Amino acid sequence: MKSFNIAVLSGDGIGPEVMAEALRVLAAVEKKCGLQFQFTEARVGGIAIDVDGEALPEETLRICRAADAILFGSVGGPKWESLPPQKQPERAALLPLRKHFGLFANLRPAICFPKLTHASPVKESIVSGGFDVLCVRELTGGLYFGQPKYSREENGDTVAVDTMVYKKSEIERIAHIAFKAAQGRNKHLTSIDKANVLENSVLWRKTLTEIAPQYPDVTLAHLYVDNAAMQLIKNPKGFDVILAENLFGDILSDEMAMITGSLGMLPSASLGLSETAHGRFGLFEPSGGTAPDIAGKGIANPIAQILSAGMMLRYALGEPAAADLIDAAVLRVIDSGLRTGDIWSEGTQRVGTREMGEAIAQAL
Numbered sequence: 492m493k494s495f496n497i498a499v500l501s502g503d504g505i506g507p508e509v510m511a512e513a514l515r516v517l518a519a520v521e522k523k524c525g526l527q528f529q530f531t532e533a534r535v536g537g538i539a540i541d542v543d544g545e546a547l548p549e550e551t552l553r554i555c556r557a558a559d560a561i562l563f564g565s566v567g568g569p570k571w572e573s574l575p576p577q578k579q580p581e582r583a584a585l586l587p588l589r590k591h592f593g594l595f596a597n598l599r600p601a602i603c604f605p606k607l608t609h610a611s612p613v614k615e616s617i618v619s620g621g622f623d624v625l626c627v628r629e630l631t632g633g634l635y636f637g638q639p640k641y642s643r644e645e646n647g648d649t650v651a652v653d654t655m656v657y658k659k660s661e662i663e664r665i666a667h668i669a670f671k672a673a674q675g676r677n678k679h680l681t682s683i684d685k686a687n688v689l690e691n692s693v694l695w696r697k698t699l700t701e702i703a704p705q706y707p708d709v710t711l712a713h714l715y716v717d718n719a720a721m722q723l724i725k726n727p728k729g730f731d732v733i734l735a736e737n738l739f740g741d742i743l744s745d746e747m748a749m750i751t752g753s754l755g756m757l758p759s760a761s762l763g764l765s766e767t768a769h770g771r772f773g774l775f776e777p778s779g780g781t782a783p784d785i786a787g788k789g790i791a792n793p794i795a796q797i798l799s800a801g802m803m804l805r806y807a808l809g810e811p812a813a814a815d816l817i818d819a820a821v822l823r824v825i826d827s828g829l830r831t832g833d834i835w836s837e838g839t840q841r842v843g844t845r846e847m848g849e850a851i852a853q854a855l
């Protein structure tokens with residue numbers, strides 16, 4: 492029987508509530524697929540600040556290092572908002588985790604379920620039947636990290652400088668992630684750049700074009716980022732996987748999350764430098780935050796956390812069939828009419844966090 496060590500970092504707000512349902516669904520996967528999960532819980536974020544005095548205690552890092560993957564909830568909330576910025580839960584927990592594990596590839600599926608198109612702010616004629624676009628974003632390079640980076644007085648004026656830098660090797664490694672992801676989906680990859688203006692983008696496009704022959708089953712298209720922002724909203728169904736550098740990916744993945752209309756449904760994966768026996772080490776978490784407005788009420792939507800567990804099976808644990816089962820169970824439960832408050836509409840049945848988790852585990 493295959494056995495996996497999972498570090499479970501539930502965090503704050505709705506984190507523990509939705510995590511409990513993801514673990515319930517993983518327990519159903521264990522039975523169904525003959526897998527074994529060893530869950531080790533660890534504190535992170537605000538709760539860790541309260542108990543241990545820091546957002547990412549050494550013990551939590553040790554548990555993560557010993558694991559095959561990290562299943563993460565979310566961190567932060569009003570209680571810790573008055574702390575200095577560098578001590579705040581997101582900055583002091585998530586950024587060091589990204590850095591420690593070299594989490595360079597951010598995967599955010601933007602899925603609009605056929606039965607939830609009413610939640611999208613985009614016209615029904617555009618989203619009818621739903622869509623499923625995977626946004627792959629480079630997470631550790633580009634403008635956010637390039638040096639020099641400063642703001643200073645020069646000749647009586649204030650000058651701010653950010654530097655966009657990419658090495659070919661950095662583009663290659665994220666490109667392989669995107670091509671492989673496309674192979675497991677509808678085999679179409681759209682690479683986003685601004686090659687008409689930026690040297691970085693010229694290298695980006697050239698590198699993607701060079702790698703493409705290694706993936707003959709995947710068709711590669713290139714799109715300028717300004718055009719991509721328009722096409723994604725005009726025809727999201729025309730895309731399968733999109734790949735972008737850090738800044739472009741940050742913006743476009745948020746645009747895509749917005750047009751699905753359902754934040755509580757969106758999972759994400761951040762994949763690291765180290766490959767494991769089963770896949771690639773990574774951190775798997777919902778796209779949303781700790782939702783302080785509904786925390787503790789048992790009404791949060793656990794689906795983003797459950798689908799994040801599915802992404803963990805697919806990308807870190809090498810169990811795509813088990814991930815497919817989770818995706819299918821979620822679809823079946825949505826089709827059956829069960830809804831948490833955030834996705835509820837007239838004629839559907841409103842349920843709480845736990846009932847939704849139980850229904851998905853049952854559907855497995």
Ligand code: NAD
Pocket residue numbers: 505509564565566567568569581585754755756776778779780781782783784785790791792793795833
């Ligand atoms: P948020 O995503 O927590 O909430 C935005 C809105 O979406 C709220 O109305 C919330 O109720 C709703 N929502 C989010 N997830 C939901 C779910 N699963 N089910 C139902 N409704 C859901 O964003 P925010 O309000 O900007 O941030 C709240 C806190 O979360 C802040 O402290 C922020 O720093 C933190 N945050 C953490 C992460 C992370 O840990 N990765 C990410 C984003 C925000």
